Amino acid sequence: MKDETLEKKEKRDILSGIYTDVTMYEGGLYPTADKYNSIVDSLFRECPYLAHGEGVALQSARDFWKERLLHKFQNSRKRQDKNLPEVKANKRQKTDSTIKICQGPSTWGLKNYLPDKPLSEDEATVEKHMQWLQKEYRKKDDQDITQVDLLMDLTLHHRRTLVVSEQTDIESILSDYPWLRSTDELIKEFVRLGPSMVEEDVKTIFLRNLDRYAGPISNLTKGRKGGQKADDIIQRQAILRTEQEREAARRCAAILKLSLLFKERVDHLIMSCEEIHNCEEPRRIIICQENDVLSRENDAFKVTVENEIVSRSCDMISAVLGLIMAIYTFNLAYPKHIQKTLLFCQRVLLSLDDEVAIDKKILNVTSLLNQEMNK
Numbered sequence: 001m002k003d004e005t006l007e008k009k010e011k012r013d014i015l016s017g018i019y020t021d022v023t024m025y026e027g028g029l030y031p032t033a034d035k036y037n038s039i040v041d042s043l044f045r046e047c048p049y050l051a052h053g054e055g056v057a058l059q060s061a062r063d064f065w066k067e068r069l070l071h072k073f074q075n076s077r078k079r080q081d082k083n084l085p086e087v088k089a090n091k092r093q094k095t096d097s098t099i100k101i102c103q104g105p106s107t108w109g110l111k112n113y114l115p116d117k118p119l120s121e122d123e124a125t126v127e128k129h130m131q132w133l134q135k136e137y138r139k140k141d142d143q144d145i146t147q148v149d150l151l152m153d154l155t156l157h158h159r160r161t162l163v164v165s166e167q168t169d170i171e172s173i174l175s176d177y178p179w180l181r182s183t184d185e186l187i188k189e190f191v192r193l194g195p196s197m198v199e200e201d202v203k204t205i206f207l208r209n210l211d212r213y214a215g216p217i218s219n220l221t222k223g224r225k226g227g228q229k230a231d232d233i234i235q236r237q238a239i240l241r242t243e244q245e246r247e248a249a250r251r252c253a254a255i256l257k258l259s260l261l262f263k264e265r266v267d268h269l270i271m272s273c274e275e276i277h278n279c280e281e282p283r284r285i286i287i288c289q290e291n292d293v294l295s296r297e298n299d300a301f302k303v304t305v306e307n308e309i310v311s312r313s314c315d316m317i318s319a320v321l322g323l324i325m326a327i328y329t330f331n332l333a334y335p336k337h338i339q340k341t342l343l344f345c346q347r348v349l350l351s352l353d354d355e356v357a358i359d360k361k362i363l364n365v366t367s368l369l370n371q372e373m374n375k
Contacts, residue, residue, distance in 0.1 A: 011068065014050075016072070018039060018043070018072075019072055019073060019076055029073070029077060029081065029087060029090075030090065030119050031120060033119075033122045033124075036066050036070065037066070040069070043065060063132070067151070070120050070150070073120075109195060109353050110193040110195055110328070111193070111194030111195075112192060112194040113160070113164070114164050114165070115160060116157065117157040117158075126154075126158045129151040129154060129155050130158075132147075133151055133155075133177065133178075134176075137178040155177070156189075156192050156193075159177060159189075162176070163329070163331045170306060170310065170330055171308050173330070180310070180311075180329060181311060181312075182311055182312065183303075183321060183322035183325065186322055187321070187325055189329045193328060193329075202350065203318075203321060206317075207251070209349040209350075210255070211251070213254065213349070213373070214253070214254035215372075216370075216372035217254045217261065218234070218250075218253065218254065220261060220368060220369065220372055221260045227257050230256035233256070233293065233294065234253050236249065236294070237249045248294065248296075248315065248317070249294055251317050252317065255316070255320055256270075256293075261365045261368075262340040264338050264340060265337050265338065266341075269287060269335075269338045269341065270286070270287040270288075270293075270316065270320075271286060271287075271288065271289065272288075276288055283335075284305065285303075285305050285332060286303075286335075287301055287316070287320065288303075288304055289301055289316070293316055295314075295315070298314050299312040300313070300315070301313045301315070301319035303319055303322045303323045305326060305332065310330075311325075320345070324342060324345055324346065327342070343362055344362050344365065347362060348362070348366055
């Protein structure tokens with residue numbers, strides 16, 4: 001074979017051949033970090049052109065093939081070999097381990113609240129993954145999102161250790177893992193945590209349920225004090241030109257009105273940046289609104305935690321979802337003065353069961369909304 005970049009099929013064939021050979025032996029389905037290094041060394045001895053065939057330095061080529069092997073073994077165990085006794089036993093062992101560590105309400109309905117460390121990883125590989133992720137984040141374009149997702153998967157145990165066990169401050173975690181600074185990446189992290197949801201399309205579930213309840217929320221809060229922001233949005237709907245704009249307005253109004261049903265203060269969920277600056281009572285977790293609440297400009301909304309910007313969004317609904325995802329990602333408590341509103345978003349709009357008895361107020365409000373919906 002010529003010393004040149006391989007075709008995708010050729011890479012797949014090499015990886016499949018290695019998987020078949022290695023899994024013939026005891027323990028081959030779950031190689032250790034040292035075993036993966038040994039496999040790559042053997043591969044380069046047999047096929048030395050692979051060490052430079054991608055046009056990169058030897059160490060980068062080693063990392064490339066090791067990461068592709070990790071991905072190949074994970075996918076193959078999950079798909080073609082999921083019914084093998086060793087794979088089933090390993091899944092049971094992980095489940096039992098998770099239950100022992102995370103039993104009780106602290107799990108928040110997350111299977112991977114504190115997951116096991118992958119057998120393929122050690123301190124050196126995690127550090128290497130972190131450095132690559134930080135470097136890739138700094139690139140302005142042509143970012144390898146597939147590789148980012150793979151390495152974020154492999155380093156989940158490390159992040160959860162920082163968050164849960166070591167209680168590392170958010171600024172340091174974001175410095176180590178800057179990809180968490182966007183709503184989309186926070187949603188991916190939430191999905192990695194294994195929420196007890198039927199589907200994994202978090203935003204679709206949230207918007208579908210919000211649309212179901214938007215009308216009843218509006219009807220039940222008509223004339224109530226404290227809903228001026230939402231009332232202004234509702235009045236502006238008539239002059240909005242497109243159905244997409246009107247739909248977005250209905251959703252924003254519903255979220256802002258929702259707090260009224262629980263007699264909570266929406267200014268503990270979202271405030272203008274000027275209001276936050278002048279606020280005497282500090283907001284530990286808040287959405288900072290740069291411009292108009294219906295704005296669609298880049299970075300119009302910022303989720304801040306302890307004055308650290310966690311994520312940026314171009315619309316209010318994405319910012320609300322980002323705030324909830326940040327609470328799960330960084331193991332935070334819901335802010336006291338908006339707690340029930342956010343719990344409603346979790347239990348009803350996201351359909352997420354956290355294994356804790358549901359609050360009676362949330363049950364009552366949900367019942368009232370369902371009655372209104374069925375009129």
